[in-house]
Amino acid sequence: MKNLRPELIALLKKGSCTPRLSKLAAKTHSKATTIHYNIKQLESQGVIKTYKAVFDYKKVDAGFCTFVLVNLDKKEYKSPEDIGSMLAEYPEIESIDIITGEWEMLLKVRTKDISQYYEFSKKVLSLRGIERTQSLNSLFQIKTEFVKMQ
Amino acid sequence: MKNLRPELIALLKKGSCTPRLSKLAAKTHSKATTIHYNIKQLESQGVIKTYKAVFDYKKVDAGFCTFVLVNLDKKEYKSPEDIGSMLAEYPEIESIDIITGEWEMLLKVRTKDISQYYEFSKKVLSLRGIERTQSLNSLFQIKTEFVKMQ
DNA sequence: TTAAAATTTGAAAATAATTCAATAAGAGTT
DNA sequence: AACTCTTATTGAATTATTTTCAAATTTTAA
Numbered sequence: 001m002k003n004l005r006p007e008l009i010a011l012l013k014k015g016s017c018t019p020r021l022s023k024l025a026a027k028t029h030s031k032a033t034t035i036h037y038n039i040k041q042l043e044s045q046g047v048i049k050t051y052k053a054v055f056d057y058k059k060v061d062a063g064f065c066t067f068v069l070v071n072l073d074k075k076e077y078k079s080p081e082d083i084g085s086m087l088a089e090y091p092e093i094e095s096i097d098i099i100t101g102e103w104e105m106l107l108k109v110r111t112k113d114i115s116q117y118y119e120f121s122k123k124v125l126s127l128r129g130i131e132r133t134q135s136l137n138s139l140f141q142i143k144t145e146f147v148k149m150q
Numbered sequence: 151m152k153n154l155r156p157e158l159i160a161l162l163k164k165g166s167c168t169p170r171l172s173k174l175a176a177k178t179h180s181k182a183t184t185i186h187y188n189i190k191q192l193e194s195q196g197v198i199k200t201y202k203a204v205f206d207y208k209k210v211d212a213g214f215c216t217f218v219l220v221n222l223d224k225k226e227y228k229s230p231e232d233i234g235s236m237l238a239e240y241p242e243i244e245s246i247d248i249i250t251g252e253w254e255m256l257l258k259v260r261t262k263d264i265s266q267y268y269e270f271s272k273k274v275l276s277l278r279g280i281e282r283t284q285s286l287n288s289l290f291q292i293k294t295e296f297v298k299m300q
Numbered sequence: 301t302t303a304a305a306a307t308t309t310g311a312a313a314a315t316a317a318t319t320c321a322a323t324a325a326g327a328g329t330t
Numbered sequence: 331a332a333c334t335c336t337t338a339t340t341g342a343a344t345t346a347t348t349t350t351c352a353a354a355t356t357t358t359a360a
Contacts (some may be wrong), residue, residue: 001325001338004188007178009197013296016177017201018170019162022347027166028157034308036349038154047159049204050297051167059197065247067256084292096292097215106217106286136256142234142246145295146163147200151307151356172316184339186318191338 009060010091017051054147062092062110064117065138070105073131080104083129092120103134159210160241167201204297212242212260214267215288220255223281230254233279242270253284 019039025032042048057063077083080098087096087107095108111117125133141149169189175182192198207213227233230248237246237257245258261267275283291299 004178004180004184004338005192008174008185008188008192011174011177012169012198012201015297016170016174017167018348019203020166020168020347021349024158024161024166027161028154030154031309032348033310033350034154035158037307037309038158042155042158045209046206047209048162049206049299051162051201051203052295052297053169053201054199056196056199059195067247067249081290081292084290085298088293088298091296093293094296095294097217097288098290098292099217100287100289103286106288136253137250138247138256139250140231140234140248142231142248143238143243144245145202146241146244147165147202148235148238149199154307168317170316171318181340182317183319183341187338187340 009055012053013055013091015050015052017053019051054145056149057110057141057144061112064111064113065094065141066109066111066117067136067138068107068109068125069103069134069136070107070125070130071102071132072104073129076129083127086127087124090120090124092124159205162203163205163241165200165202167203169201204295206299207260207291207294211262214261214263215244215291216259216261216267217286217288218257218259218275219253219284219286220257220275220280221252221282222254223279226279233277236277237274240270240274242274 019035021032021035021039024035024039028035039048055062057065072080072083084096084098084105087093092109092111093107094110095106097106098104099106109117109120111120121133121135143149169185171182171185171189174185174189178185189198205212207215222230222233234246234248234255237243242259242261243257244260245256247256248254249256259267259270261270271283271285293299
């Protein structure tokens with residue numbers, strides 16, 4: 001018997017969910033078929049990207065959250081998007097933004113703990129094109145992904 | 151006939167979704183009843199907070215994304231969590247973290263455009279307890295909420 | 301006012317989730 | 331290894347939800 005949990009968590013983190021039409025119908029005082037029509041429209045217009053789960057990240061070995069400000073080495077890459085899409089493959093990285101100001105990129109990273117973060121940083125933050133980084137540690141999360149924690 | 155879209159988007163942003171057991175069963179080569187059992191367990195243990203939609207935020211009037219570093223006025227509040235939970239009520243705020251370093255708090259804010267951000271900042275970033283802020287603008291989003299954009 | 305397009309709805313059909321009892325697998329003890 | 335206890339998986343039946351589709355309604359634009 002294999003442990004399904006890690007596989008389920010990985011799938012739910014990015015998708016494998018669906019809107020609850022009956023609940024939405026009740027909350028908006030309309031019929032399920034009307035919601036169905038409206039949701040299909042949002043989906044086909046690309047308004048909705050996916051449906052996913054939000055976790056208590058402490059309980060899925062991702063309780064250590066770090067924001068990483070990144071300076072990119074202009075000589076080493078074609079465009080910030082190129083490094084960005086490489087980084088996007090790492091499951092530890094929750095978000096990647098190209099930003100204004102002193103730093104070119106901001107990452108949000110989730111690992112189990114500080115030592116797993118150290119492993120991540122050795123592996124990822126030394127990639128060609130990444131010149132310098134500064135990390136800000138999250139001590140406490142009040143809201144994530146529009147969802148209040150606690 | 152009222153326009154359901156804004157109401158649906160607001161609901162889906164925080165919840166009103168459900169895991170697709172049949173899909174998860176297929177992907178993990180197990181039975182739907184097994185997935186059902188495992189998911190109920192994750193839910194009752196508080197591992198899963200909610201199921202929600204991820205949007206193309208440009209298409210839901212929230213394409214302008216800003217990270218706000220915040221210094222808190224120690225005289226004005228009991229604890230950072232108190233200001234945090236006040237801020238958590240604003241629908242424009244995607245995430246709130248208490249962080250290490252020069253700044254005490256990091257917000258991620260989504261508005262329609264720069265002028266709506268200005269309205270937000272006048273309304274919210276002048277609340278008692280917020281001493282000083284610095285905002286970093288997102289020029290391009292590569293990944294959000296663990297989901298690759300584009 | 302009228303015609304066309306977009307949205308809502310109801311009924312029926314198709315899928316999917318839930319319940320529950322039986323079975324199987326794993327963990328720990330003797 | 332045999333036994334017991336606990337945890338996890340499964341199949342069958344029930345219940346609930348989603349999907350389809352045609353008809354009706356509402357909105358938009360001329």
